[in-house]
Amino acid sequence: MDFRILEERLELAEAVRDYLAGTHGPEVLRRLDVRKARDPQIWSGLVEMGLTRLLVPEDHGGLGLDLLDAALIARECGRVALAEPLVDTAFVAVPWLIARGEETDLAAIASGEKAFAPAHSVNAWQADGSCDRLESVDPLRRLSRLPEDASDDRLLLDIGALMAAAQLVGLGEAMLDQAIEYSKIREQFGQQIGGFQAIKHKLADVALALEFARPVIWRAAQAMVDGLTSASLHVSHAKVAATDAAMLSAESAIQVHGAMGYTYEVDLHYWMKRCWALAGAWGAQAFHQNRVDDAVLSDRHPIGPQHTFA
Structure with a gap:
């Protein structure tokens, strides 16, 4: 295969x-x-x-x-x-x-x-809507109040969560790249901080989390294309994995920057804020973790390689 x-x-x-x-x-x-x-x-x-x-x-x-x-x-x-x-x-x-x-x-x-x-009812807002404007942690997003006729369609939720997960991985990759580049120019004790084992291990952990999140997203996308009954489970798995990886990337990049990543003067904050925003979009972490738990602990989606690759 x-x-x-x-x-x-x-x-x-x-x-x-x-x-x-x-x-x-x-x-x-x-x-x-x-x-x-x-x-x-x-x-x-x-x-x-x-x-x-x-x-x-x-x-x-x-x-x-x-x-x-x-x-x-x-x-x-x-x-x-x-x-x-x-x-x-x-x-x-x-x-x-x-x-x-x-x-x-x-x-x-x-x-x-x-x-x-x-607009979906799982969100507390609508992107680019026509209702009252809402403030976002991300200054580049346009949010408005959720309309009364917002959908509760599971398919819409799954598509939105899948695309949020894909963006989160991209955000995580970009923040990792910025952290690596900064570690090459920042010096302490007479050498680049990228040479310190603590920095290497921290960034390696981020790279590993992103590496494991990417195939989960592609699998979820293909499951939706194929119309599998387990597609929602795969989407929630993707959203959880992508959120974890992106948030780890944001946290690590801030630490590599010596916390300057929080400040307006450092470009990193735009990616960090988008990460925060998408982490809660189309179902927050707890929502998707519960969907995964419910699926795994029930008889609807038995686990094991004989079922995974059926």
């Missing part, structure tokens, strides 16, 4: 990474933060690259790809702490609308004319 992700999928994600690295760096985050407004040019670039069309069926002007492709690219969105509502619109709303047979807005979403972030 071959568990490797197809090369063309990885190449697409790598192309998105290269594009975002050149158009959405820390200086862009600071500019958006100061202006308290989004830049239409950024959204136009995402549309031109075809990312709003990723999951839209071909007969509606899309590319017709699936949730695994979306998860790979959501990870890249996390790596740059993307401020635009690409993930909520193109990777969460689109597959949910398709599953519901609501295809009216798909062409408008594919062309970038419409952004739509669905």
